[in-house]
Amino acid sequence: MHRVDRRAEWAALAGLVLQVVFFAVLLVLFRSNGSAATLAESWHFLAGVGIWFLIFVEVYLHRLSVQQRNEAEELERERLRRIGGSASVFSGLPEGEPLSMEKRLAWTKKWFVPIASLGIAGVLGYLAFRLLPYWVPMAWMQDATETGVRNEQLTMVVLAVITLPCFLVSRYVLGLSRVPGLRVVRAGANYIMGNAIACFVLLVVMAFAYFGAGNAERVLAVAIPAVMAVLGLEILLNLLLNVYRPRIPGEEYQPVYESRFLGLFSEPEGVMRSIAHTIDYQFGFKVSETWFYQLLQQAVVPLVLFGAVMLYLLSCFVIVRPGYQTVVLQFGRIDRVLEEGLYLKWPWPIERTPEFYPVKEVQTIWIGYTGESTWKGEEDKPILWTVKHVTGEEFQLLVASERILEVARERTASQPAESQADAEGSLAPVNILAGALVVNYQIKGGEAGLMEYVENYAEPGQALEAIAYRQWTQYMASVDPMEVMTTGRAAASVALRDAIQKEADGRQLGLKVLQIAVLGLHPSTEIADAYEAAINARHERKATVWRAVGDENAILPRAAAMADEVLSEASADRYGRVIVEQAAAARFNEQLKGYQAAPEVFYLRHYLDVLASATEDVRKFVVTLKDPGKVLLIVDEQEKLPPGLLGLGEEILNERNQ
Structure with missing residues (x-):
């Protein structure tokens, strides 16, 4: 059972x-x-x-x-x-x-x-x-x-x-x-x-x-x-x-x-x-x-224990590679910083080195867009504003216009220093640009720099990226877009590097900004046509102004010459009139003397002068008759042909003469 x-x-x-x-x-x-x-x-x-x-x-x-x-x-x-x-x-x-x-x-x-x-x-x-x-x-x-x-x-x-x-x-x-x-x-x-x-x-x-x-x-x-x-x-x-x-x-x-x-x-x-x-x-x-298994059974436990102890004792050694530094955590708290070399420490878990930090490695952050750039490796080729440069989205930057900057300068120049910030803040930027910002940085070496990097932030690189975005946005809101896209990029890189480094030091990131590069600044592809139209309008306005200046330079000297000409003619006319009137007055005096000397002769002479001037263009006939009243005058108002006209006048005259 x-x-x-x-x-x-x-x-x-x-x-x-x-x-x-x-x-x-x-x-x-x-x-x-x-x-x-x-x-x-x-x-x-x-x-x-x-x-x-x-x-x-x-x-x-x-x-x-x-x-x-x-x-x-x-x-x-x-x-x-x-x-x-x-x-x-x-x-x-x-x-x-x-x-x-x-x-x-x-x-x-x-x-x-x-x-x-x-x-x-x-x-x-x-x-x-x-x-x-x-x-x-x-x-x-x-x-x-x-x-x-x-x-x-x-x-x-x-x-x-x-x-x-x-x-x-x-x-x-x-x-x-x-x-x-x-x-x-x-x-x-x-x-x-x-x-x-x-x-x-x-x-x-x-x-x-x-x-x-x-x-x-x-x-x-x-x-x-x-x-x-x-x-x-x-x-x-x-x-x-x-x-x-x-x-x-x-x-x-x-x-x-x-x-x-x-x-x-x-x-x-x-x-x-x-x-x-x-x-x-x-x-x-x-x-x-079997004998082999019996031998292995007797030796495996000591061998495993010895290997485990040796493996555990290896945690007492720390090898820091060249260009790296690390921190030693003692019971979870930072105890000291180790530079490159071989060191001894207490075994795990009393002391441990969770991570090695590349303090001499130059690290790079590309900000301003998501996805991958389509023009990396093709910097020598021309890049058009209307072509999208990245596979993702581009970061939009608000940039002040030239007119707003001029008004801001006028306002801030006439206001006290404490109200200048309010005056600048009341002007909204109107231009939109996109581009890429390359931030090259490295971890600060030494005990103080590495402690800042390890203790204060879980992801210092992401914090630096956020600072770069903020400083870039603030800087672009106060510069001229054409200047920062052309001749002002070097100055923008220096200014941004100083501003980002200052804020990173203030927040104790433990990072050193080596270089800032502003690349590919351009209007957004969605507004590229409107931006080009605005630039064309600006150039057309300048061309119109210069044409007006040219017209001014051409018209004003001509008008001045014409004014001088009129003044000269008026002066000459005035002088001529004065001389003529003076001559007329002198003539009158002389005529008066002649009239007083021989009035009948003076009268006849003037009569004949008037008659001569009045009949200057009139055909005159002189008829010498004893009794002019008994003469019948027949006036043929038909105009005679001049001699030689059509070859007939001369023949008619010859016939009459015969």
């Missing part, structure tokens, strides 16, 4: 309930502390539900098969007593066909357990894939990696409460697995021991986070999914090896979902025994009894 033990079933149910309850507790705890490692461990607990379920199914079927075997043996003994045969307590069924529950148990181990184990491996792999922050993390994990850890004390208390029952259940189930026929429960003991170890490490990590060393929590948030992935791969490897391993009659059954890796931690006193048993199980014979 075989013993019927139900403790394994109750242990499997207890383990299953603990996995579900602690999953829910850690999930609620994650909503309180925001720890990515807590979230990963909660899903680690949930993945163990499948293992405990398979254990319960197997131990339940095993108990039923034992009960059926006992009942069958009891019936066989009763039958033997009735027929008068031997019916001792130790007599059983003869060798033959297995019972129905034994067949069901065998079918479960052959088909159901491997298929379910494959599903468990898939779940472990999928959860590891979604929990690792570098691939496709779930939304909760992505949010947790972007925020810090909080409520560390509450988390440590809850983790301590979870770790203890997990450890106790693991030890109890591990002892229960030594009972013949209950070897299968060791898989659950190994898995929940892994949960207990993970919770204990998470508790220690939370203690570090409470004292300001939060990087360990992020490392653990990656380590837990990595272990889950390893467990999934181990199950797949066990399935593959189980197909090809040799079968030995009477060997102890070992489920494929049992982790040998976790078994090293759940039963550390039997590490070598576990390894030997695993090797014997896979090869089908006693490999652990």
Whole structure:
């Protein structure tokens, strides 16, 4: 008669309930502390539900098969007593066909357990894939990696409460697995021991986070999914090896979902025994009894311990490469700065050097656009304003116009110094430019500079980039756009370098700005046409002004000459009139003298002068007659042809004369 033990079933149910309850507790705890490692461990607990379920199914079927075997043996003994045969307590069924529950148990181990184990491996792999922050993390994990850890004390208390029952259940189930026929429960003991170890490490990590060393929590948030992935791969490897391993009659059954890796931690006193048993199980014979394995078993522990000690002592040495410096953290606090060379320090975790900083390396920041530049490496080729220079977006800079600068100077010149800032601020810039700003910088060397770089900012390079953007924006709002795009770039580079360095020193970034280069300043491609139109209008205005100046230079001298000419003519006319009038007055005096001397002669002479002037262009005929009154004058008003006209006048005259 075989013993019927139900403790394994109750242990499997207890383990299953603990996995579900602690999953829910850690999930609620994650909503309180925001720890990515807590979230990963909660899903680690949930993945163990499948293992405990398979254990319960197997131990339940095993108990039923034992009960059926006992009942069958009891019936066989009763039958033997009735027929008068031997019916001792130790007599059983003869060798033959297995019972129905034994067949069901065998079918479960052959088909159901491997298929379910494959599903468990898939779940472990999928959860590891979604929990690792570098691939496709779930939304909760992505949010947790972007925020810090909080409520560390509450988390440590809850983790301590979870770790203890997990450890106790693991030890109890591990002892229960030594009972013949209950070897299968060791898989659950190994898995929940892994949960207990993970919770204990998470508790220690939370203690570090409470004292300001939060990087360990992020490392653990990656380590837990990595272990889950390893467990999934181990199950797949066990399935593959189980197909090809040799079968030995009477060997102890070992489920494929049992982790040998976790078994090293759940039963550390039997590490070598576990390894030997695993090797014997896979090869089908006693490999652990060979002389080579016995020698290796005796020497491996001292060698591993010696290697571990030597590896640990290597943390006492620090080698700083040329051009680098580092800081030594003592219990998480900065203790000293080490320059290039070989140094000794206390071993980890008392002192550690988390990072080496390239203090002599020139680093570069390109700001002003997103994406990649399309003109890098083609600086010798002409770049048009209307062509987009980058694959992403360009940073828009507001630049004051020339007219606004003139008005600002006029206002600030006539106002006191304290109100000049308000006067300048009341004028809004109207021009928009885009371009690139190249910032070359390096980490300040020495103890003071490196301490500033390490202590004050988590990302000093990003802080310097923000300062460069701000100073660039402020500077461009106070300069002429045409000047800064042409002849003023060198002055702009110097001014920006000084302004950025001044603010970086004020904020204690620990960075030294070496050089600033202003590249590719141009109007935005969206307004390039309007900008060119404005430039053309400005040049046309200047051309119009210069044409007006030319007209002025041409018209004003001509007008002055004409004025001089009129004045000269007026002066000459005035002089002529005066002389003529004087001559007329003198003539009148002389005529008066002549009139007084001979009035009749004077009258006749003037009469004849008037008659002569009046008949100057009139044809006159002088007729000498004694009695002019008796003469009849016939006036032919028809004009005669002049002699020789058409060759007829001369002939007519000749005929008349004949």
